[in-house]
Amino acid sequence: MKMIGVVTLQDIVEVIQQEASEDMHKMAGSVVADSLSTPTFQRYKMRLPWILLTLGGELFIAVVISKIFGDTLARAAILAAFMPAITAAGGNVGLQSTTLIVRGLGMGTIRMGQFLKVLWTELRLGMLLGVTCGLAAAGVAMLIEYRYPSVFKLGIAVFLAMVSATGATSLVGAIEPMVLHRMKFDPATACGPFVTMFNDLFGTSVYFLIATLLHF
Known part of the structure; x- marks a missing residue:
């Protein structure tokens, strides 16, 4: 079969942009069809599964904190103040890894033979x-809470949790898309919410585990 016509550079660029846009929508737990012109209920059905998945995971985290680390949190409520910083740093690093791998797999610049x-x-x-x-966050935490009796323990907990969270999520952010690609699934669909x-879960658990071991 012959192709009749001319394929311009602009056509190629538009296709690449469309594919990239589709991957970004999927990584966010949405789809390309989810636009302002799509009926509200249809958009609701598109987004709901990923929202429920994430909600279930976050509720599980709440159970872990309350049942396992409740005593630690009750003794040192100051620990809760730095949880957002730890989870945000880990999440951003993990999503950066995932975005890079998904893009590389899609463009062919990353191959399964390069897994390790x-x-x-x-x-x-x-x-x-x-x-x-971790060093920056621990320094700020110790500076803000310099009057807190266990300020050095607080700094250590923040630092170790930050390092653990970013290391683990960068690894998971790289493993998941490659495993899904190997299994013939679209890695862009589930990576964002899962990471x-x-x-x-990991960052919060490690944070409170370290704080517990340090006898807060």
């Missing part, structure tokens, strides 16, 4: 970012 290399590269970068963010949920 990709994991090592992303883990190393995630740990480096974690150390940098966010994993980061919140």
Whole structure:
């Protein structure tokens, strides 16, 4: 079969932009059809599964905190103040890894044969970012709460949790899209919500575990 006509550079660019836009929508737990022209109830059905998945994960985290680390939190309520910083840093690093891998798989610049290399590269970068963010966050936490009796323990907990969260989510953010791609699933569909949920669970659990071990 012959193709009749001319394919311009502009046509190619538009196709690339459309594919990139579709991947970004999927990673956010949405789809390209979810636009302002789509009926509200249809958009609701498109988004609901991912919202419920994330909600279920976050409620599980709440149970973990209340049942396992409730005593630690009751003794040192100040720990809760720095939870958003830890989960935000880990989530951002994980989503950066996921975005890079999904884009690379789609464009063919990353292949399954590079699995271990990709994991090592992303883990190393995630740990480096974690150390940098952890030092900054721990310093700010200790500066703000300098009158708190266990200020050094607070700084250690924030630092170690930040490093652990960014390292783990960068690894998961790299593993998940490659595994899904290998299994012939579209990695852009589930990666965003899953990485966010994993980061919140892991980062929060490690944070309170470290605080508990330090006898807050």
